[in-house]
Amino acid sequence: MPPLPTSPVHGTIRVLLVEDHDMVAEAIGLALDRAAGMEVVARSRSIASALADTRRCRPDVVVLDRRLPDGDGITAIGRLEAAADGVRVLVLTGDATAAAATQVVEAGGAGLLLKSARLDELEAAVRQVAAGEVVFAQGLLGGVLDRLTGRVRSAGATLTPRERETLPLLAEGLSTAEIGERLNVAHNTARNHVQRVLEKLGARSKLEAVAIARREGLLG
Known part of the structure; x- marks a missing residue:
């Protein structure tokens, strides 16, 4: 099996976690921090703080909750990408739909994953996104392509x-x-x-x- 990809710039994939629910954030943060070649550099609880933390920490990947106290995370993708060169955004949601996935694609995001996904699936998705790929919850790609085409x-x-x-x-x-x-x-x-x-x-x-x-x- 080939080695898992890591960030070509840092060697370690730097992750900014944007999640306002403490228990969810703690579980995700621990899982990603324990993963080889991965580090959670900060945790944000809102879009506003995520923008500030992206500028400050310059992560490789932003793992972004869709539902945040100050708005829909998908609408912030473009601003997050503009806040630091090369940052890529992976959106987490409780109800992934083709419509939401299409919005992520159109906003320039790197993927959409269900919050119910296993932690090892999230880890793998972060690695893929850091390597320049796109990741979407199973069954969404066909709907996204239909909408875009x-x-x-x-x-x-x-x-x-x-x-x-x-x-x-x-x-x-x-x-x-x-x-x-x-x-x-x-x-x-x-x-x-x-x-x-x-x-x-x-x-x-x-x-x-x-x-x-x-x-x-x-x-x-």
């Missing part, structure tokens, strides 16, 4: 041949490193291809890029 966008006209090769690999759910291996290019080159695909399709995530590509008939 139903929206009209003009896309794909300026994709280069190499970027068009990248698209079906994104659709397979490959990581950037795996895309680099398939295309036989360096990791940074693969990352650049992926980023340009997202920019040209007007997507904020790999998942949304795949949905747009399907809608535009770019995946055959």
Whole structure:
């Protein structure tokens, strides 16, 4: 089994936990702190404090409760990502739906997980998110793609041949490193291809890029 991914910058995945219920926060915090290569650098109880703690601690991943005293966590995703370079947001909710998952994707979030998920599933999700992947509760992806592909966008006209090769690999759910291996290019080159695909399709995530590509008939 290959080693679990960790943050490429720090070596340890730095996590900001945003949860206003003490018992839930304590259980999640202990589980993540005990995980190898992972550290909970702060705990916030509201969107306002999460923004301040993100600027102060510069975490790799924000584990964000959706229902917070000062609002819906999904609406704060963009502000959290703007508060620190490279931060990614994983939303926790008690009632995951395709509509909520679509909102997370459109806001630029990295995933949506049920609070009822096992702690080891949450740990694995944090690792995937830190590695640049997206994670959604089982059964949600189909609904997300259906919702996103139903929206009209003009896309794909300026994709280069190499970027068009990248698209079906994104659709397979490959990581950037795996895309680099398939295309036989360096990791940074693969990352650049992926980023340009997202920019040209007007997507904020790999998942949304795949949905747009399907809608535009770019995946055959």
